[in-house]
Amino acid sequence: MAKKKKISGLSISIVALNIVIVGIIILLIVLIYLHIKDDAGNQRGEVTTAPEITAGETNITDKTQSTEAQSEPPATDASTEAETEAGDPVISDTYDPAFFQNDLFIGDSISTGLYLYSFLDKNNVFAEVGLNPESAATKEIDGVTCIQKAQTMNPKRIYIMLGSNGLAFLDAGHMATKMAELIEKLETACPTAKICIISLPPVTKAHDAEGNETMAKVNDYNNAVKSLCTQGGYTYVDICSLLLDGDGYFSEKYAEEDGLHFKGNTYKILLSAAQKAVQ
Numbered sequence: 078m079a080k081k082k083k084i085s086g087l088s089i090s091i092v093a094l095n096i097v098i099v100g101i102i103i104l105l106i107v108l109i110y111l112h113i114k115d116d117a118g119n120q121r122g123e124v125t126t127a128p129e130i131t132a133g134e135t136n137i138t139d140k141t142q143s144t145e146a147q148s149e150p151p152a153t154d155a156s157t158e159a160e161t162e163a164g165d166p167v168i169s170d171t172y173d174p175a176f177f178q179n180d181l182f183i184g185d186s187i188s189t190g191l192y193l194y195s196f197l198d199k200n201n202v203f204a205e206v207g208l209n210p211e212s213a214a215t216k217e218i219d220g221v222t223c224i225q226k227a228q229t230m231n232p233k234r235i236y237i238m239l240g241s242n243g244l245a246f247l248d249a250g251h252m253a254t255k256m257a258e259l260i261e262k263l264e265t266a267c268p269t270a271k272i273c274i275i276s277l278p279p280v281t282k283a284h285d286a287e288g289n290e291t292m293a294k295v296n297d298y299n300n301a302v303k304s305l306c307t308q309g310g311y312t313y314v315d316i317c318s319l320l321l322d323g324d325g326y327f328s329e330k331y332a333e334e335d336g337l338h339f340k341g342n343t344y345k346i347l348l349s350a351a352q353k354a355v356q
Contacts, residue, residue, distance in 0.1 A: 168319050170345035172352045177201060181232040181270075183213060183223050185242050187278065187338055194341045196348060200230075209243035210255035214262055223259075228266040235263055236314070236351055238275035240298050241337065245289040253301035260309065273312040273355060274302050275347070278320055279327035284336025292326060314354040316347055 177197055182188055188204035191197045203223045208216055213223055227235060237259070243252050260272055276299045285291045299317055306313035320343065322328035327336060331343040339347070 168346060169349045169353070170342065172345065172348040176352050177234075177348070179233040180236060181223075181227055181230055181234075182236045182238070184208065184238040184275075187241060188238055190339055190341070190344055191348075194344055196344045201232075203227075207242050208239060209241075209247065210239045210252045210259055211243065211247065213239055214259050224262050224266050227263055227270070231267055232270050234271045234273055234355060235267065236273045236275055238277070240277050240302070241290060244277075244291070244294045244298065249294065249297040249301045252298060253305055256302060257305055257309070260305075260311065271312065271355065272309075273314055273351065274306055275314040275351065276302065276317045278337075278339070279317050279325075281329065281332050281336030282324060282326040285326060290337060312354050314351050316350050319346055319350060 174196070178201070180201060182191055182197065182202045182204065184191075184202075184204040185208040186204070186206040188202060189206070191204070192199040192202045203218060203226050205216065205218050215222060218226075221229070237256070239256065239259075240252050256274070260274075263270070263272065277295050279292060279295055280290050295317065299315075303313050303315075305311070320327055320331045322330075331340055331346070332338070333340055
């Protein structure tokens, strides 16, 4: 009997111990749950406030960028200012076709474009491939020389643009002398006609590199012709400077692929300059 009582007391102690252990475990679980819940609440608080901070920073950045954008001038204005600072000549392509109806243009293959592109009537142009100041006085087109054509036509003005075909093998001084001789013959044939000499156009950088017609030769000849105009009282029409790019060569906007001849619209610039030079 005594042994049974001892076992019964031991069982009660074990049960009590188990209850205590279970209670401790439950308490730990509750504490862990409360801790996790508290951490989750803190994390939710941070997620809620984070977008507000980010949004604030974004708004500040946007305002700064907007202010900087407003302080910068538009690209178009900057481009216009750059062109003004560079001192580029004002280029006009406005002209009156009727202005030239009693005028005669003498030139080489470049001048043939005046009638080929229908800017002028063919009757107002005496031009052919290869013509230069040395050959112009005697070369016949449709059975007449430019001297004979001028005498028959009796134009109000005679525009001469010759020399590109001689640059490769004739020096500037020689061509200027031949130009003076040509003008003298034209003045004899048409004493009332106003003589206008058009400068040679530039050549492109690629054409210049070939070494035949170069910008150095163009400039030398134009200077010689300009002096001739000053001495003889003739009108000098400068189109060379109007057609240059930023590097001092024939702009690809106006030049054909060969770097020497004109694109169609370039003739408008030529005629505009020719008209303004005598008005």
